[in-house]
Amino acid sequence: MLTRTERRRGIGWGLLSLTGIALFVGVAIVALLSWDAGNAQSRLFTLYTWQILRFTLLQAVLSTLLSVVFALPVALALARRPSFPGRLWIIRLMALPMGLPVLIGALGLIGIWGRQGAMNSLLLKLGLEQPVSIYGLSGILLAHVFFNLPLAARLLLAALERLPAEYWLLSSSLGMKPFSVFRFIEWPAARRVIPGIAGLIFMLCATSFTLVLVLGGGPAATTLEVAIYQSLRFDFDPPRAIALSLLQIGMTALILIAISLFLVPDDSGITAGRATRRFDGRTVPAHLWDTLAILLATAFLVLPLASIVAAGVQANLWNLVTSPAFLRAAWTSFAIALSAGLLAVLTSLAIIAGRGAVADMKRPGGTARAFSLSLAGMSSLVLLVPPVVLGTGWFLMLRPFGDVARFASALVAIINMLMALPFVMRVLAPAVETHRKRTARLSASLGLSGFSRVWRIDLPVLAKPLLTALSFAMALSLGDLGAVALFGSSELTTLPWLVYSRLSSYRTNDADGLALILGVICLGLTMIGTAGQREIKRG
Amino acid sequence: MADGIVLEKVELKLGTKEFRFDCRLSAGAVTAVTGPSGSGKSTFLNLVAGFETPDRGRILIASEDVTEKHPSERPVSLVFQDNNLFAHLDIATNIGLGINPSLKLSDPDRKAISQALERVDLSGFETRMPGTLSGGERQRAAFARALVRRKPVLLMDEPFAALDPGLRFSMANLLIDLHRETGNTVLIVTHDPDEVGRLADHAIFIDHGQILLQAPVEEFLSQRDIPALAEFLSG
The missing domain is CATH 3.40.50.300 (P-loop containing nucleotide triphosphate hydrolases)
Structure with a gap:
């Protein structure tokens, strides 16, 4: 349906983005491999790296297990109570941690579960000798569950709500008891999505950086990503960083392959609760159980968020906002986020154009198909080669050319762009595809093409998804500490870096205030994003 | 009346x-x-x-x-326009749930399932999954479940x-x-x-x-x- 020029242009854009990403990632990897590689090899399997790898996997397995196990009763309860008071808000609340910068979440968790936190004071009063420690393994697990339980609960709930309404009518008409409903309906639905959910969470936890940086530390509680960072930033031991980076790439590759075997879960389809009607769980114990599950989960999520707000407003926000340090960091963050966001959106569009051109061919040859596939893979390459590894490679590459800090902001922006790319693709690709399907024939028959087509046909429809994607990408970049951690300095200070450095220098009051501001900005951007997404679905 | x-x-x-x-x-x-x-x-x-x-x-x-x-x-027994069968359970299980919702089935129950399937022309469909059946066959399986339930309505x-x-x-x-x-x-x-x-x-x-x-x-x-x-x- 495309004209020959359009197809050629699409291929061109695709090639451009493919080359760009491949070069950026390739240079980093080549730099890693060529930097005294012989030395690194001997460092690959030392007791230290083995210990780090073991902890990385152990905490990821435990985090995944806990998140899914605790999410299941919450999802079951929410599914069984379509008219639970405030249900819609509870479901929205469960989307919050995903939009919240990880560092901010960590601060909130420290506020509740920290040594002086509300929860531990309570536990002490109850006579418990050893309160929960927010640092070390228990803290990392707690934080991972905080971020991933709501994700798992939402995905499970969506799977349960996708079941036909007739199932609930039938089960109640047949007289199934709660256990039978679980055995014959709920569990089979959950079982189908749990491998995918677990894989996703395992991946997130295995590559978790910020939480482990803040709550972990020390060889006993360090993941690969944090160890890479420490090798470069504190010990300046490039061979060790390289060895760990290679280990990291190998590990993520294996996880990605494993995940690709599972069904990809998605949470589109959670309803406000009007569509489904349930007739089971009418007994008092069932009511109590569901209420308990929902309230506990809600409290677990709300308390740290409330703590961020409570601690934040105690800081002198006005002084903080008008301080030169904040203004400079805010400007840097905004510039990086905007460049990363725009770049991510443009790259996505280029990738989509390239894939669209191949899809439009009548009989795409092997080369064309391979091109299309590598474009798809390219968009999620950052999952395989995490930000810290990319940063390490470029750090080593650029060191001979003078102070790395000079290039730092551009590098951070590009790395943030790559991090946002999978999300941006997920928003834009379906939107563009639907739009093309609807308009391709008509545009072709009217001879609309080029600028007039973009301006009159594409932009009015795609403006919303584009804005959604941009705000998602910007929120991600604004809240990110992973890419900036390697390069952060007095010359390059972003908002998260500012929060982190205030935190490390025990100026927690400032950190709390900054965290509140940053959290509000990021959540605001994410909300713009999700609001736009809802519009797309309705349209 | x-x-x-x-x-x-x-x-x-x-x-x-x-x-x-x-x-x-x-x-x-x-x-x-x-x-x-x-x-x-x-x-x-x-x-x-x-x-x-x-x-x-x-x-x-x-x-x-x-x-x-x-x-x-x-x-009462029910038959809807669609989704009468749990898609992840085989036909015999779907019908068996009509006899006992916890699927505690005796040998006569199992026989009743086969007979009901035979009656609606689905002999031997016990282990088939609903997804492999045509729309008409699925509705007939739903009838078979109504048969084994022996409800007056x-x-x-x-x-x-x-x-x-x-x-x-x-x-x-x-x-x-x-x-x-x-x-x-x-x-x-x-x-x-x-x-x-x-x-x-x-x-x-x-x-x-x-x-x-x-x-x-x-x-x-x-x-x-x-x-x-x-x-x-x-x-």
């Missing part, structure tokens, strides 16, 4: 819609429930099945007051609407045969006037949440005085 289905001055409000039903449906007969879409046909069925509880009035099935009873305690919500016309015809015949064998009371929601004539002994016409007409089927089909019904009958 006494052991049929009775809706006694039943009133129900759902959102802004109000429903008022007051009728007696004879036992052992097939009654078609018709009306324009959104008129309240499905609500009528839901009241009998127990998925809706009336704000006022009583519902009796076989002289027993079931107004406050849970759907599982009512002597069978409620059907447009059971043949998703099937093509030829299949609808043979399914209707199967339904009539099964009805003759079991002598159960059948309520079937349909928007197909031909189906009313083919299947039903009686028919009721619902519009705006009220029963406008209840009559033996010949009288029902020749009725031309009610504009909404006339429009429905002319297709």
Whole structure:
């Protein structure tokens, strides 16, 4: 349906983005491999790296297990109570941690579960000798569950709500008891999505950086990503960083392959609760159980968020906002986020154009198909080669050319762009595809093409998804500490870096205030994003 | 008459819609429930099945007051237009759940399942998954479940609407045969006037949440005085 020029242009854009990403990632990897590689090899399997790898996997397995196990009763309860008071808000609340910068979440968790936190004071009063420690393994697990339980609960709930309404009518008409409903309906639905959910969470936890940086530390509680960072930033031991980076790439590759075997879960389809009607769980114990599950989960999520707000407003926000340090960091963050966001959106569009051109061919040859596939893979390459590894490679590459800090902001922006790319693709690709399907024939028959087509046909429809994607990408970049951690300095200070450095220098009051501001900005951007997404679905 | 289905001055409000039903449906007969879409046909069925509880009035099935009873305690079997079978369970399990909702099945139960499958022409389908069956076969499996349940009332919500016309015809015949064998009371929601004539002994016409007409089927089909019904009958 495309004209020959359009197809050629699409291929061109695709090639451009493919080359760009491949070069950026390739240079980093080549730099890693060529930097005294012989030395690194001997460092690959030392007791230290083995210990780090073991902890990385152990905490990821435990985090995944806990998140899914605790999410299941919450999802079951929410599914069984379509008219639970405030249900819609509870479901929205469960989307919050995903939009919240990880560092901010960590601060909130420290506020509740920290040594002086509300929860531990309570536990002490109850006579418990050893309160929960927010640092070390228990803290990392707690934080991972905080971020991933709501994700798992939402995905499970969506799977349960996708079941036909007739199932609930039938089960109640047949007289199934709660256990039978679980055995014959709920569990089979959950079982189908749990491998995918677990894989996703395992991946997130295995590559978790910020939480482990803040709550972990020390060889006993360090993941690969944090160890890479420490090798470069504190010990300046490039061979060790390289060895760990290679280990990291190998590990993520294996996880990605494993995940690709599972069904990809998605949470589109959670309803406000009007569509489904349930007739089971009418007994008092069932009511109590569901209420308990929902309230506990809600409290677990709300308390740290409330703590961020409570601690934040105690800081002198006005002084903080008008301080030169904040203004400079805010400007840097905004510039990086905007460049990363725009770049991510443009790259996505280029990738989509390239894939669209191949899809439009009548009989795409092997080369064309391979091109299309590598474009798809390219968009999620950052999952395989995490930000810290990319940063390490470029750090080593650029060191001979003078102070790395000079290039730092551009590098951070590009790395943030790559991090946002999978999300941006997920928003834009379906939107563009639907739009093309609807308009391709008509545009072709009217001879609309080029600028007039973009301006009159594409932009009015795609403006919303584009804005959604941009705000998602910007929120991600604004809240990110992973890419900036390697390069952060007095010359390059972003908002998260500012929060982190205030935190490390025990100026927690400032950190709390900054965290509140940053959290509000990021959540605001994410909300713009999700609001736009809802519009797309309705349209 | 006494052991049929009775809706006694039943009133129900759902959102802004109000429903008022007051009728007696004879036992052992097939009654078609018709009306324009959104008129309240499905609500009528839901009241009998127990998925809706009336704000006022009583519902009796076989002289027993079931107004406050849970759907599982009512002597009814259900067949919907679609999704009658749990897609992840095989046919025998789906039917077995109709006998015992915890699937504690005895040998005679298992035999009953096979016999029911045989009766609806699905012999040997025990271990097949619903997804591998055609639409007509899935509905026949749903009939088989209704058979093993041995409930005096069978409620059907447009059971043949998703099937093509030829299949609808043979399914209707199967339904009539099964009805003759079991002598159960059948309520079937349909928007197909031909189906009313083919299947039903009686028919009721619902519009705006009220029963406008209840009559033996010949009288029902020749009725031309009610504009909404006339429009429905002319297709």
